[in-house]
Amino acid sequence: MTPVFNFSAGPAVLPREVLLEVQNELLDWHGSGMSVMEMSHRGKEFMQIAAEAEEDLRAVMGIPSNYKVLFLQGGATTQFAMVPMNLLRGRSVVDFVDTGHWSKLAMKELRKFGATPHIVASGEANGYRDIPAEEGWQRNPDAAYLHYTSNETIGGVEFQSTPKTGDVPLVCDMSSNFLSRPVDVSQFGLIYGGAQKNIGPAGLTIVIVREDLLGQAIAGTPTMFDYRIQAEGDSMYNTPPTFAIYVAGLVFKWMQRQGGLKAIEQRNIEKAALLYETIDTSAGFYRCPVDKPYRSRMNVPFMLADASLDEAFIKEAKARNLLQLKGHRALGGMRASIYNAMPLEGVRALTGFMQDFARHNG
Incomplete structure (x- = not known):
């Protein structure tokens, strides 16, 4: 068969050897007689899959022990709401680096919670052809956190280093360059991203959040949107995206083999x-x-x-x-x-x- 090369921005190409593993295990996972798609998320088989996926992700990224790893649903776009719900913590201003389409959507969602996006720097005047130099950013010392998009999928601009924010938590939408390079997780308060670029099928969203930022959600936050609840339930407050977690776990193992x-x-x-x-x-x-x-x-x-x-x-x-x-x-x-x-x-x-x-x- 002539090879086909898929340059889609997402859902995107997956490693061929991972797809072959999925194919081989599709009807019967490890002699269980069940497909992963059929398993109870509370059963010992899937609990093993989920635990290994988290363990391997922690190993690949070097995630410190004081960070929780959450396997959620709703895509990165849902995180535009979940992040302020959980991280505003009584503050009303959030610092933003505006690098294009996805930055703007995150700011738009923030306003729905009565908070103000304070743009510390913007590439708009230059047609989003670059990222303003960090030394010129106009930060707000009272900001709840600083949010940036590490790679703009549409515009094609990417941060080549991690911003420094001092005591202000750093929040990153890492959707389209997640796991494409090493990062020091300890520099972040929270990292989030959809899986459908570098990790697995659409339907899974990964959130990595520092433990001290849990437990301060705004009043009225839906139960499913509270990071503390999700962390306490090991991402299984309700049925998680089981098949997507399984495939992501295979991709994490593939990354280690690379x-x-x-x-x-x-x-x-x-x-x-x-x-x-x-x-x-x-x-x-x-x-x-x-x-x-x-x-x-x-x-x-x-x-x-x-x-x-x-x-x-x-x-x-x-x-x-x-x-x-x-x-x-x-x-x-x-x-x-x-x-x-x-x-x-x-x-x-x-x-x-x-x-x-x-x-x-x-």
Whole structure:
């Protein structure tokens, strides 16, 4: 079978060997006679799966013991509400770094709780082509926390280091570069992200929260939205997304077999460098709208100089088994998402096609 390379921004490509494991275990998990999809979340079989998934995630990320790991539902978008419900703690201002679409949606949700987003820095004036330098941020010392999006999936800008916030808890929407590089979890108050980029199927959201931030939810917080309740119930206050947790656990083990996050990061650097080099050396046929120091390793937006060729590009790419390259409707053009599971072979196939297309249409 000719390999197909899926550049979707999410739900996204999963490691092939993980999918084969899922296929092999689909009807009978480890001799239990049950598919994971059929198991009780309270049964010993699934409890083992969930415990191993958390243990492996802690090992992969180096999560300290004073942090809780929650396997939740509702996507990262639900966290735009859950974070202020749990972390405002009587304060009315939250610091935000505005880097584009997802930052704006998080700020919009915050306002529903009577709190004010204080924008410490924004890339809007520059078309979200960069991230303002941290030394120029205008922080509010009374902020409940500082929120940032480490990688904007649509705009393709990515933080290359972790902001320093002192005593103010740092909150990160890490959805689209979660587990793509090592991070020091101890620098964060809370990390959250949807699983459907680098971790597993859509339907699972992971929250990593420092224990001292639990137990101070605002009055009226729904039970399911209270981090303390979820932590006390080991993410099983109700039925969790069992199959998605199972697949995520397999991906965590796959990451360990790859050599961990340092090795994965090096491969991600190599893939991104190859794709950006192809764009930048195309004599203007392709262009990336993001300034070089802020370019994402995960989501690479690019435009053709002649937009009338866009449809032909997508059609011919599909004929070469290069799928899901159309850019987000808010930005247009193309977007190649090259998450952990995208092999270097896939990026080479894409860049080879891009060079051929430019030669035939330039």
